[in-house]
Amino acid sequence: MKKLFALVLAVAMVLALAAPAFADDTITIGVFEPLTGDNGPGGKQETLGMQYANQETPTVEVNGVTYNVELVVADNESSNDKAVSAATELVAKGASIVLGSYGSSVSIAGADTFGEAGVPVIGVTCTNPQVTEGNDHYFRICFTDPGQGAIHAQFAKNTLGASKVYCLGQLGNDYDQGLLNYFQATADELGLKVLKEDFPEGTSDFTAYLTNAKNFGAEVIFAPCSIPYGQLIIQQAASQGMDVVITGPDTWDSNMIMDSVVATGMDVYCTTFYGEGGAPEFEEGFKAYLNGDETALANNGGNDMIAAVSVMGYDAYYVALEAIKAAGSADPAAILKALPDVTYEGATGGIAFGENGDAVRSTAFIKHANAETGAWEAELTDLG
Template structure:
């Protein structure tokens, strides 16, 4: 009798063991790693907001093959070590099938080899550093790279502004700034009359700007972040420099405090709020309704990042890393920040929006592509 009971128990328990299996997972788990606290939180929160907006939209439309996306968000404090910790937690505990993020280049560089080893397809919405993708098959990005951006600004200076003499002023201690400066120098067809470096702590640019004025540059390429641009533009007006200043996506938000001194200057960005495409305007309306503010470029890239990943999972009809990877490689879609296809590295070479600062507003001047 006891033996029979034991046998029955074993059978019941074995059956119970298989019970969970035949249904398969009910949701598609996607991880998001983004800085929500610390100095760069403003970037991370914009991306998170946009990703949540996109996930809600996809789920409301029926999800991926009938399954809802379950988004799992971790804060990496913009720190490389912390990013590795949360990535491991996402893979080991949460069992994600794909990753969106990390947001900052240095943290993406830390996570990329782990995603490759774990076979988790990863798309960083915003890491522009060149080294993030080339060595890793599973790693993609939704933004264009620093060198591409610098080259497109140079093309704009050549073809739209017809500039023949350019000066370059860049932060010599910053990879982003010097990467853009080198790319601009390589693509600009006119004469580069001066290429001057400064350090991150510099606050006095009057001497540098006077020397650029003396050399007769028509455009000055200054790839740096908006606070430094505010400082440089203020002093450029002070020394009476008449050349037009040009910059990259680090200028975003410069108009809020320095609109008067940057009037008439141009910079490259990932998208423009004055772009009339219905895709862009729809995104801006939805974002505004959800969060009560106009989305910045990082939000737009975050939105595109999750949409590209969701579309790939949908096309793959599978939750296996290798299948999603194959689908990602075939991506060919219109998104908020432009038309997205991937090259062999997993980089996208979409059009660059050139923005003109006009009366304190950011106005789309033109779109430049290769």
Template sequence: MKKTLSMLLAGAMLASVLSGCGGDAGKQGDADKTPDADNGGASTSAAAFKIGGTGPLTGDNAIYGNAAKNGAQIAVDEINAEGGAIQFELKYEDDESDPAKAENAYNALKDWGLQLSLGTVTSTPGAATNVLHNEDRIFALTPSASSPDVTAGVDNVYQMCFADPNQGTASAQYIVDQKLGSKIGVIYQNDSNYSQGVYNTFKTKADELGLEIVSATTFTKDSSNDFSVQIGEAKAAGADLLFLPIYYQPASLILKQANDTGFAPKVFGIDGMDGILTLEGFDTSLAEGVMLLTPFNADAEDERTKKFVETYKTQFGDVPNQFAADAYDCIYAYKAALEAAGCTADMSAQDLCEKMVATFPTITFDGLTGEGVTWDETGAVSKSPKGMVIQNGAYVGM
């Protein structure tokens, strides 16, 4: 991280900060180890910034919510263990990736004393709660809610992840640049802000580049168990590459059902495909050769990534995905912005919001998911995606 940040003074409250914010190494990985019945189970400390988010901790998309929660917790534990002036207290609420439940979860965090938000993990709930964040003047930096609707019309909701338009544009450009396919079949979810948004910009860029889309079919959440029609249309149109701007659960069924019909095109996905290798009951050999754009590679050899992956495996018994890495980066980006703005934990959420709105567009951040990361005043992030291919059950850089 660039050394342009001013350090705050560490006071005599340091010992109590550490004891209340996870400074005990034996309590890493769980924000609720020292519960307080009055605040929903999170540990408390008057000298720590209260930071929280909502995500699907249960239900179909739980792999994303728990990954984000776990990644954020590792960063909080590391920062608190350093004993510096910036300390965090983390709390996540389950929203089951449902907009109404996300609003309730947000209000629960606000009642707890939320000062800084991680927003939502998925996009549709994020589009529902961005208005609440704006009305209450609580700043949000979401790790993974990528739809433009999440930041639309507000000045205090930012993204750590690629916005959907960027993913669609980058995917089309990458397919052309790498000559991955000439006849593209697309299957996307038309009742998902995420999937629809990526497809729209993918099509625009594909048309611009002369990339032929021979088949574009859709499905909904309620029809995501049978893809025979979509696969049949792509196969009949002679598609040599399937572009899947969708989450890993329906993608896993598409891969299986395509294999059952003998249809074997190249497959290209986006960050929502991350997680397919850990899906229970899925034959990972079906994902061999699948390509995707993602900002994080757990197999990277740099020391920062290796340390994060090792810690994540030790604490949670799994390999971290890009949702975990983005949430980890969110916490450290907050630390950088708070230091740069000279913020203290006794400031109100509203005062912190105005400081973050003014500061985030001015900082440059190096993290697990990108170096030289910057934000513009719309809340959109600028960083470079990485092309990955699944080989022998692991991601390998292309």
């Protein structure tokens, strides 16, 4: 038995040592995404967008020479302590540029590893300001939390006409707490009354929180939490017969939230990066890709509904190609130098980098979940 075990380990080691022998005509783009753990589903959908883009455009022409582009995926397991080795793996595999990650905290945790290796990273949907702040090699193509928090406060006050908002976030989750913070700041300016509460991780019974919201007289519940908690909040608000509007963050743009809405008939809105129908050509192609590949369809949650993060992943891939073209080489340092000036007209709108390497985005979408048709209806809003 011991010998067998030793043999297995030895074989594993040999396999690991057999270094991937990439030909010179290949440029490697690293994908730093969670494929397992809490953010696994979202990370997979984001990766799907990149894989589709890679299938659509598998080559890039640099100085008249055509190179193959290869995606190398490293799973960061949605966990900060695994981020270092996942990031190192991408560096070790010779990534010229890295895309990711879904989830801001893993992005921040991996940032130093990429920084030390001098590899530029394009954040796809990580919205926390700290991702790019102080990290000169980290860029991002999405809007950031201060803007998103402000949109929600303005939306609650101006569009929904609310005067009291109940805010509910997960304790210990920087994403939730960050958004709540920015929401509160704008709400104070607008004169909205806010009651903020936190729930501990693993909460499945939100009755007490929702009762507090009822007693407070809240007309809107803003709950910037992850999808599973969002589903529970929607279902339990419905079973209590609450007459409120529930608003959520960009994570809620998911078919799983839609399922809960259809089942309960609640009034739900969320912010997002992409409005349905914004890029028909992409949608058609992406749906065909999903339906033609069983694994891809399973990774998308079993149906061909398009998640905004997939579109963002798609755009991020093309921005990376633009950067490689602009740099004129696959050298990470050259790409890093060329990145700030890269612009690209993508499926989610125009992308250009401004201060701190954050995307200059003037608009976001607010989506309404239509409980009768089971479809998202997007509206364009100006970012504050």
